[in-house]
Amino acid sequence: MNGRPNQPRRGGGRGRGRGQQQKWRPQHQHHDGEHWESRAGGSETDYSEPRGGQWGNEQPDRWNQRCEGGQRSLGRPPPQHEHQHQYHRPQRDNRHLPDRDKQQQNWRQRGDQDGGMTEPNTQDTQHQRHNNKRTQQRQEEPEQGVQPPSEYPHGTCLTMCPRREIQDREAQCRLHRFEMLAGTEHDRKPKADPARMVKEYSRPAAGKDATLSSDLRPSAVLLKTVCYLVDEIAASTTLQPWSEVYSFVFDRLRCVRQDMIIQRSSGPDCLAVLERSVRFLLYASYRLCGEPLQLYDPKINDTHLQESLSWLLEGYRLQDEENHDTHTRGTGMEDGSSQSEEPEEETSRKTGVEVGRHGRQNGNREEFEALNLLYNLGCARVTQHVLELPAHVRSSHAVDQALAISRAFSERNPVRLLRLAGRLDFLQRCALHRHLPVCRRHLLAIYSHGHSSRNCRYPLPHLATLLALTESQTQRLCQAHGVPLSQDAGTGWVAFSKAHFLEKPTGEGEGEGEGISCADAHQKEMRKEAEVKVALIIHGHG
Known part of the structure; x- marks a missing residue:
């Protein structure tokens, strides 16, 4: 408080001199011509500025303008937002104002004329313009991370290992003993054997371009690499211990799948690579079961096996759909009606796809559907997937036998399951x-x-x-x-x-x-396995 609670504050609004207090004085007259107060029993100071600093700041001098016709209604002045149209705002001279103030003042005047158009917000207009520009750029730019199929990289490396990697690993002494040149294993700096070098797996790193065509191998080269790993490394009787063989083959197969993912590989070669990868991982999970974690980690092996199985089964599904469409177009069948009497063998010769009795390509889908169910025994998701398979796949001997074992497992009938x-x-x-x-x-x-x-x-x-x-x-x-x-x-x-x-x-x-x-x-089964070569098992002939 300023010590004078009953006295109004000094000073007025903008443009008022010191000590000048301007009050609103109603100029209404009674019908008899005498002046009277705006409120019954009130004085002229009832509508003056607040006293004693109750409001903190002065109220703007809004009610000092006379209404049209020189009359005001009785009582408290109406709020501006309710009766804004009743008051007249005089025109102002804008010649002494800066350009920006002139523009804003013109907008205010235009708003009065147009019936309430508000002043534009310069910052909001700039933000809106910027957002519209960014939206247009996003629509014009291609989506990052998902490239059209035509822009996927295609490998041009025709060897199992790129030449640049061979030179780098040889200079850094990072050669595996299965890749060294014969006679240089005990040298201070062993030499690399280009015929035995296989590209190793490396994690994606910042600043490293993994999509170079010279470092990627086509599907045919990848299949050739997998066959080399199976025939010359995994099935070798001289390379021991087998846990080291597994570690080497596991790493190289992981790199093979990495090249396939980068190139978005598909087709028969891709499925052949995945089939051999799944068989190898299944065989390794059986042969190395019970080994220490330093030599074999069943969790990591299970993760890669599940991913390979999912990828393989999805590839089978897409291939069957494509072959079914090709068979339908080749025979002229639509909606179950045949318009051509051309035999399936002739259609297969023209389309280049071997079509079976059910209009599908002959493959190993039944085998791996059964392996998926046996490996994930008791999994409701896998069981539901198998039950939703096409009839010609579900009725095969391998899948039917796997379903019988799954049913015995869910019924807790171990005697029947083991039999x-x-x-x-x-x-x-x-x-x-x-x-x-x-x-x-x-x-x-x-x-x-x-x-x-x-x-x-x-x-x-x-x-x-x-x-x-x-x-x-x-x-x-x-x-x-x-x-x-x-x-x-x-x-x-x-x-x-x-x-x-x-x-x-x-x-x-x-x-x-x-x-x-x-x-x-596993001794009993391992004795049977000794009679069959590992290469035949992984290639699907055992």
Whole structure:
């Protein structure tokens, strides 16, 4: 407070002199010609500026203008936004104002004439113009990250490894021993063998252009590289240990898939590469099961196997759709009606696509659909995918057998599952093997509760047959789960008891979480595999 609460503040608005206080004085007259106050019982100071600094700032002198006709209504002056049209704003001389103020003043006057048009905001207009310009640029520019198919890079490297990478790795001593020139392995700086060099995988880095055509290999060269890795490296009996072989082949196959992704490869060569990659990863998951993490990581192997399987199955679907459309156009069939009697063999010769009885290309789709279901046993998404397959794929022997095993697994019938598993071929058992320990544990749990009796004994050889194990392996498995065993007249007996059964087995060593190691459980299958060459298995002939 300024010490004078009952006195008005000094000073006025813009253009007022010091000490000059201008008040609004109504000039209305009564009908009898005498002046009277605007409010009943009020004085002229009722509409003066606020006293005692109650409002903080002065109110603008808005009501000092006379209304049209020189009359004002009784009571408080109406708000400006409600009766703006009743007041007249005098014209002002703009000659003494700057250009920008003149423009704004002209807009105000135009607004009064047009009935309320507001003053343009210069900053809003600039932002709007900028946004419109950016929108037009975005529409004109091509979308970043998704290029048209014509702009995808195409590889021109016709060797398994680009020449520049061979020189760099040789100079930096980054050659694998499988790629060194014979006789220079023990030298201070080994030499590279161009015939054995394979492009290694490298992560994308900032400033590194991975789309150079000279560093990318076409699909035919990629297939040739994969065949070399399978025949000369993975199937070699002289390159040991096999865990090192797996590490080398795994890295080079990863680089092959990287080149395919950059080039958006598709077609028969792409599918052939993915087929061999999936078979190799399945075989490795079976052969290296139970190895230390330093030598084999099952999680990483599973991730790459799932990605390759998804890519391969999607390629099969697209290829079948394309071949079906080609077959339909070639035979003139539309909406199920045939307009041409030309045989399918003639159509296949003209279109260059081998068409089968169902208008599709003969391939290995049934094999890998079954492998996908066996490897992801119990997965609802994969089971739904298989049930939605075309009839000619779903009714094949491999898929039908995989569906039977999946049904037994969902019904918790381990006896039937293990019996059906014995009819699978080697690669299908490789896909199913990681689910077998769980099935064996379920079988022991069911028998421990169903045959739990003091006077009941179950023959050990028969139980070993049900578990698809040897008698020694069955004994170790029963001991790990707490199932009592007995020996009578040279024959082993099992005394099931639900009180002694242990859900979590007690393993004595690493990799023996189920009572027996994976390598020990695979001895029987590995003996069968020794009769078949690894190259034939990966190429799909085993």
